[in-house]
Structures are given as C-alpha cells and as structure tokens.
Amino acid sequence: MPVALAKGVEFSIDPANKVTVKGAKGTLSLQVDPRLKVEKKDNEVVVARESDDKSIKSLHGLYRVLISNLVTGVTDGFKKELEIIGVGYRANLNGNILELTLGYSHPFYFVPPDGITIEVDTKTTKNPRITVSGIDKELVGQVAAKIRSLRPPEPYKGKGVRYLGEYVRKKAGKSAGK
Helix, strand or coil, rough: CCCCCCCCCCCEEEEEEEEEEECCCCEEECCCCCCCEEECCEEEEEEEEEECCCCHHHHHHHHHHHHHHHHHHHCCCCCEEEEEEEECCCEEECCCCEEEEECCCCCEECCCCCCEEEEEECCCCCCCCEEEEEHHHHHHHHHHHHHHHCCCCCCCCCEEHHHHHHHHCCCCCCCCCC
C-alpha cells in the first residue's frame, strides 16, 4: 500500500537506505532495513520487499507505517492529552519547565526534550489537562508515558495522571470483618 505525500512535502532516499522527509513543521529521517527497497513514484512512496519470508513481511509493514508516520508528523504533527485527577493535584508551566504537584512531599519538574511542546490547560475543566505535541510520534508517546508514570491512576479512587478518555477500572475497598 503506497504512502501518499501531501503537498509541500519533500521526500528523499540516499544510497544507504536512509529516508528523509521535509515538511512545514520540520524534518524527520529514518534508517530503513537494507532488505527493503523504498522508492518514490509520482506523489507516493512505495516500500517493496525482496522475498516473502515471514520476518521480511513483518519489517515491510513496520517500515511502511513508520514512513507514513514521518509524513503525517511533518504535515500535521502528533499530540497526546493527559488529565490530572485528584484533590490538590496541580500542573503549572514555568517557561519551558512543567511543574507537577501530585500528592507527594515534593513537586516534580519535567523539562521536555527538543522538538516537544507542552501546554497546560487549567481553565476549561476542573481537572488540569496537559497536551504533549510534536512531529515525532514515538517521542510524543514516550514523553506522555513518562509524565503518566510519575503518578499512574490508582484503582481505588482513580486519582493520578491518565490519558484523556482512559478508563480506569475501579476496585472495591476492604470489606468490614465479622
């Protein structure tokens, strides 16, 4: 299945099988496995494999999706939203540093890596929302998972940092003894 290139996206392949995609939001590159052949036809990118071996078939699908993510990243970008639920749990943005108060005796300070933008929305909902955005899908997911791991949602009251729309299954508390 070919990957369609949007308008304004430049695509190049060097002899070492390194794919580079340039777009309005930035530039991304990916080293493709040498057993796969990547070529540009018209306004599409086609990934071809040399054999029908099972491991090469799985690499074929993987690299096709990774190239598709590169194209989507440089045109639209990616974002993940997190929600903080709990009494006294807060999030503030001081310059580029995310400050989180999550019920511990100390606050957490998180400095995002290059290429990642963090926004905090405390006004529209009662629970603070953190939006992690960038052009690299893997890095956006990794940063969001790192922030969530600072205080994952617990199963008894549901307090903690969770992805927006994530369902946390609640457990019953202790029963009174006889």
